[in-house]
Amino acid sequence: MTSKPKFAMYWASSCGGCEIAVLNIGEKILDVDANFDVVFWPVAMDAKYKDVEALEDGAITLTLFNGGMRTDENADMARLLRRKSKILVSFGSCACEGCIPGLANLSSVKDIFDAAYASVSTDNPNNLRPRSDCAVPEGQIHIPVFSQLVRTLDQVVAVDYYIPGCPPESHQIAAVIDVVIKALHGEAELPPAGATIGAGVSTCCDECPRARNVKTIKAFVRIQDVEKIDPSLCLLEQGIPCNGPATRSGCGALCPKVSAQCIGCYGPAEGVIDFGARLISAYASVIDSNDPAEIERILDGIPDPVGQVYRFNLAKSLLQAARPAWAK
């Protein structure tokens, strides 16, 4: 048993992309190995929950926690790892703001289960549904209970740092790991608690090389319906709903650089309280019409407003979930 600081990484309700992003830091991963004992990282090594439970409280120096809180198991693991970790990092969009799974907060649990187990594309003649407790000949089976809402990590436990992104960019992860290792050796200061790290403070637009003029548009168009995208002009000026104006910088405007609109995966920029509200402001301001009927026609070009302005952020928005999801 070495006395190196301990490192853990866990995935709750997530896709696994965050783990790939960590592995993508290249040879920097060797620095992680040289400086840390990896005690728990389900995607990379075998360890059991009871191994974590057996650790002393605060035994893990750094835990990167990705994924949202979709089941009671996710929340239990969040509490366990909070207790065992000195530094708990909310890692990636799911942990920070719910991400795509957070859009389930538009629907009730019943509707979600109906979609999964009773839609036309599902072959489920006996209408079987998952149950959290079930007796089988071999014994009692417990599976995680599906929560009413998707919650963010910081809605369940206190978090020390946030690293945004879906997934966080590997060079940003590498930079964060560098700082933590330097801090371990007393060569650098850790950022203030509660800070968003591994990202900028401004907006995606600030990193976007496209030309910006006065924005006036007569129609919103979905990007797949645009025949030819001007490679050097602001996408929003071309009528493509781009989430850049509300989104935190840090990715280097990867998407707009290749003529894809920013979808907001880096979360709200510094000072933005509600991501969607900021975008509503931004979109409304560029509409070139003062006639209510024409404005309504232009807005028809955004067929799914919540999906557009809260794509990654619904669980962390001020309203957090739509009314059907709140209903008991």
Place this chain on the structure above:
Amino acid sequence: MSDQHFEPVIIGFTCNWCSYRAADLAGTARVKYAPNVRLIRLMCSGRLDPTFVIKAFASGADGVLITGCHPGECHYIEQNYKAMRRYLLLRRVLTQMGIEPERIKLVWASAAEGVKLAGEINAFVDDVRALGPLHWMHESALHQEDELHTTHSHASEAMAVEVPA
């Protein structure tokens, strides 16, 4: 759904140059309007960040009233048009979130229209009263059983770990 004595809580955003003065005029002229509305003065309806409206609903408001100068009469040239566009898009978002579009209303009222503003406020309060309470849920109300973990770990303290030389 409707409580016996339900009195809606309405947040009203007013423009310094027109509707706030209209409300003032209603007061001086002793024109009565429903006390349900809590007016907040902005310098212009264009200052209305949609965040304010969403926060009002999330914090327990049953309705939100937005008022501004008549089109073409904005003190800042055209900001009331921007307010209108934001209102129209915001209403779509709120509808998708399950908040009835009737819970948010945009009214133009000049400084001389105290009586008109009072009438609009009364009508809006009646409409929202008919809809019943919104009572937007809060995380704490829904998940009282899982208390938020309150022990913050302090990162500075966290670094006090021994590192092998």
